[in-house]
Amino acid sequence: LVNSNTRFEAAEGKLSGSGVSASLRVVGDLAGIFLDEEARSRRDPREAVYEVVMHDACGAAEGGLFFGVSRVYPGKIGAEYFMTKGHFHSKRNRAEYYWGIAGEGLLLLMDESRQCRAERVSPGSLHFISGYTAHRLVNTGRSMLVVGACWPSDAGHDYDSIQRDGFGLRVLDVDGQPQLVPADG
Numbered sequence: 449l450v451n452s453n454t455r456f457e458a459a460e461g462k463l464s465g466s467g468v469s470a471s472l473r474v475v476g477d478l479a480g481i482f483l484d485e486e487a488r489s490r491r492d493p494r495e496a497v498y499e500v501v502m503h504d505a506c507g508a509a510e511g512g513l514f515f516g517v518s519r520v521y522p523g524k525i526g527a528e529y530f531m532t533k534g535h536f537h538s539k540r541n542r543a544e545y546y547w548g549i550a551g552e553g554l555l556l557l558m559d560e561s562r563q564c565r566a567e568r569v570s571p572g573s574l575h576f577i578s579g580y581t582a583h584r585l586v587n588t589g590r591s592m593l594v595v596g597a598c599w600p601s602d603a604g605h606d607y608d609s610i611q612r613d614g615f616g617l618r619v620l621d622v623d624g625q626p627q628l629v630p631a632d633g
């Protein structure tokens with residue numbers, strides 16, 4: 449009988465121990481992601497936008513799972529709330545679960561024909577992301593948005609198609625309220 453030396457404190461979303469690594473995305477990493485690129489380029493490139501902490505128990509081979517926690521900082525670039533880059537999975541049919549741990553936000557979802565929808569993310573909300581569906585987290589609140597995730601370890605991240613074409617919806621602060629605004633056409 450042994451204790452696992454990896455810990456997940458579910459209430460705060462704190463993941464630690466062996467196999468855990470963290471990566472930080474700063475304003476300087478996010479060129480071309482936000483609507484107001486000019487506003488982004490004037491910001492301190494070292495400013496944190498989000499971080500992902502993940503547990504890798506098995507490597508990226510088929511049949512494995514990864515477990516992670518994303519933390520999106522509160523903030524905006526121009527009128528647009530801080531958000532993740534967003535991606536399709538490289539293996540398009542791979543699905544994923546997200547769940548809300550702390551803070552308030554939106555999960556933007558987009559299928560391959562650019563049909564978009566959004567789900568409200570809050571503590572306790574559960575989100576099934578089907579395959580063939582791009583996903584992006586947006587922090588519409590004033591505190592950290594903390595979201596858990598579990599996904600097949602061979603899914604991979606295809607950032608290029610989002611970098612090129614974006615999402616069909618953006619989330620902007622209009623008179624102090626988050627509004628979904630069509631980005632296409």
Ligand code: PA5
Pocket residue numbers: 500516517518532533534535544583584585597599605
């Ligand atoms: O696997 C996921 O979908 C998440 O862990 C994301 O990678 C995380 O939210 C960061 O977003 P992105 O990978 O789009 O930068």
Ligand code: NI
Pocket residue numbers: 535537544583599
């Ligand atoms: Ni994913």
